[in-house]
Amino acid sequence: MIRFGFDHYGDPAVFTAIQAPVPQPKPGQVQIQVLGFGLNPYDASLRRGEQAAYRKLKWPIVPGTDVVGRVSAVGAGVADLTVNDVVINYRPIGGYSEFVVASVGKVMKKPAGLSLAEAAGLPQVGIAAATVLQTLALAPGQTLAVEGASGGVGAMVVQLAKAQHLHVIATASARNAEYLRQLGTDDIGAYDEEDVAKRFANQADATVNAISGGFDRGAGALITRPGGTLLTTAYAKPETGGKCLDLVQLGDGSQEKPETVFPQLAALAKAGGLSVRIAKQLPFTLAGVQEGHRLLECHHPAGKLVVMKNPAE
Ligand SMILES: NC(=O)c1ccc[n+]([C@@H]2O[C@H](COP(=O)([O-])OP(=O)(O)OC[C@H]3O[C@@H](n4cnc5c(N)ncnc54)[C@H](OP(=O)(O)O)[C@@H]3O)[C@@H](O)[C@H]2O)c1
Secondary structure, X not given: OEEEEEOOOOOHHHOEEEEOOOOOOOOOXXXXXXXXXXXXHHHHHHHHOOOOOOOOOOOOEOOOOEEEEEEEEEOOOOOOOOOOOEEEEEOOOOOOEOEEEEEHHHEEEOOOOOOHHHHHXXXXXXXXXXXXXXXXXOXXXXXXXXXXXXXXXXXXXXXXHHHOOOEEEEXXXXXXXXXXXXXXXXXXXXXXXXXXXXXXXXXXEEEEEOOOOOOOOOHHHHHEEEEEEEEEOOOOOOOOOOOOOEEEEOOOOOOOOHHHHHXXXXXXXXXXXXXXXXXXXXXXXXXXXXXXXXXXXXXXXXOEEEEEOOOOO
């Protein structure tokens, strides 16, 4: 089988197609024939070598936390999944492959309401968003501001927050305002047309900075009320302008487990309340992976980048 990975750090051209044996499931695991995988900013950070000091990985490195596929074999003791089930898998690494194996706790059946591409884009942003809300522990009626609400993580935070009956303020570019309205956002600020920090000053009990790279010119701190919480999803120190805030870095605490988050996402999808916007579907080829990583490096149209075996499905 083919995997897409790299044996040195660098730009998207470092990816190569690597031949590897098809992995076999151990007890409690399933083997998944991958139909598509999601790309995330973290994968690009791995490729650039920024995670090397925090995470020791063997070469070649095959990124990929988000997989959708068809169960192709089951290990001993697996009761709830059978061959041909279409599933979603969240994994630490290695998803850019034709086959993967995964423990059943990290796998859920694909909700009927999601396409294969949407399912490929869901795991990491779903788990990140659930971790954000669990960390903030706001009560219904409290106000949450989401910066970068049109992005993969931001849109998922908005949806989980509305399901928890929070009042949600969102910022994104004007071209994505209609999408944020569809997600049920209560108030929207277009950062490219107005001063969102001034408009929403001190309104939020907590603010999530879900902007890729985290650069918001201090808007998150201004939007958050004194004593509120400013949570950043990017590895960037937030500007506070001297305001007293509780600063939280997503990833410093423990991450919500797929076993906990997947049932919540499945329930939302079943109720028709889960949207995963796809920015672009790329072909399941070396060129597709390299092109996807080029797009990860720039301000691409909002939504998830996914690599699909059959982009038409
Ligand atoms: N720690 C974790 O566990 C974890 C997990 C997943 C992701 N992350 C991090 O979370 C961040 C977001 O990831 P993502 O996948 O959601 O990225 P993404 O899909 O690229 O979304 C980023 C969004 O930021 C918006 N944006 C850009 N400049 C803005 C500004 N000045 N004000 C408001 N919005 C702005 C863009 O909206 P417009 O297009 O509307 O301008 C875009 O939709 C990344 O830094 C990623 O590394 C962390």
